[in-house]
Amino acid sequence: SADELGALATAFNHMIRELGTLLEQQRAFVANASHELRTPLTNIKLRVEAVRSLGVEDLALSERYLSEVESEADRMARMAAALLDLAHLERRTAPRTLPPIDLTPVLHNAASLMSLRAERAGQVLQRQLLSVLPATAVDPEEIEEAVINLLDNSLKYTPVGGQVTLRSSVTSGQLLIQVQDTGPGIPAEDLPRIFDRFYRVDKVRSRRRGDATGLGSGAGLGLSITRMLVRQNGGDILVTSTPGALTTFTIVLPIAPVA
Numbered sequence: 001s002a003d004e005l006g007a008l009a010t011a012f013n014h015m016i017r018e019l020g021t022l023l024e025q026q027r028a029f030v031a032n033a034s035h036e037l038r039t040p041l042t043n044i045k046l047r048v049e050a051v052r053s054l055g056v057e058d059l060a061l062s063e064r065y066l067s068e069v070e071s072e073a074d075r076m077a078r079m080a081a082a083l084l085d086l087a088h089l090e091r092r093t094a095p096r097t098l099p100p101i102d103l104t105p106v107l108h109n110a111a112s113l114m115s116l117r118a119e120r121a122g123q124v125l126q127r128q129l130l131s132v133l134p135a136t137a138v139d140p141e142e143i144e145e146a147v148i149n150l151l152d153n154s155l156k157y158t159p160v161g162g163q164v165t166l167r168s169s170v171t172s173g174q175l176l177i178q179v180q181d182t183g184p185g186i187p188a189e190d191l192p193r194i195f196d197r198f199y200r201v202d203k204v205r206s207r208r209r210g211d212a213t214g215l216g217s218g219a220g221l222g223l224s225i226t227r228m229l230v231r232q233n234g235g236d237i238l239v240t241s242t243p244g245a246l247t248t249f250t251i252v253l254p255i256a257p258v259a
């Protein structure tokens with residue numbers, strides 16, 4: 001009947017629109033990845049040329065260029081590893097059966113790993129961790145990686161004297177892991193996009209960690225990997241931020257039913 005044909009046509013149109021969106025996302029991803037990999041390559045090429053034309057004239061400057069070449073090469077390697085991580089996580093389809101565990105030691109471990117860096121940077125890394133957490137069926141290494149990524153960002157963006165807090169708590173049927181910092185915060189208009197691949201809030205601000213050419217800046221991949229890791233473990237991640245006050249990332253995980 002015309003009604004059934006009509007329904008079929010609507011379903012087809014819907015499918016075609018979805019495919020179109022998917023293709024567009026893929027296209028944007030490839031374009032972004034190429035662009036992001038080209039920047040360090042250009043930086044490397046310019047410096048190699050400069051060192052070649054300097055010869056032995058200015059050894060100090062040559063030395064500086066060479067160490068910049070090294071750090072840009074490292075950055076490309078990190079980016080390639082991050083892209084592989086993402087591709088690997090996306091391919092995983094089969095649901096896993098993981099034994100329920102208490103994540104408390106995992107959280108302490110993540111905090112210990114990052115505490116020396118916090119100290120060196122003149123920041124305080126505080127733990128507000130419950131001594132026991134209800135069991136949750138997750139891969140401990142993946143949750144640890146997610147927490148480390150969040151701590152890494154908080155330490156990276158929080159200025160000297162700032163405070164970063166790792167907190168655990170329990171609400172109805174859910175376990176919350178929070179990473180909170182007193183850094184510059186994230187403007188409201190950027191919040192919905194910070195988990196997107198290659199998204200950086202303010203390229204100028206992330207560049208300040210390197211120099212005016214963008215040397216050493218992040219690629220904007222960390223949070224998309226973090227969210228993927230959490231979602232692959234049945235959880236989700238939320239963020240709230242008041243610029244100039246507090247930024248809080250919350251990992252929400254389901255508590256395993258009592259056997």
Ligand code: ADP
Nearest residue numbers: 153154157185194200201218219220221222223
């Ligand atoms: P990046 O490698 O640039 O840090 P991420 O995906 O980890 O990439 O983060 C995306 C962007 O979100 C960052 O460039 C930064 O602008 C912003 N951001 C992430 N965490 C924080 C934080 N704790 N405080 C302020 N801004 C943050």
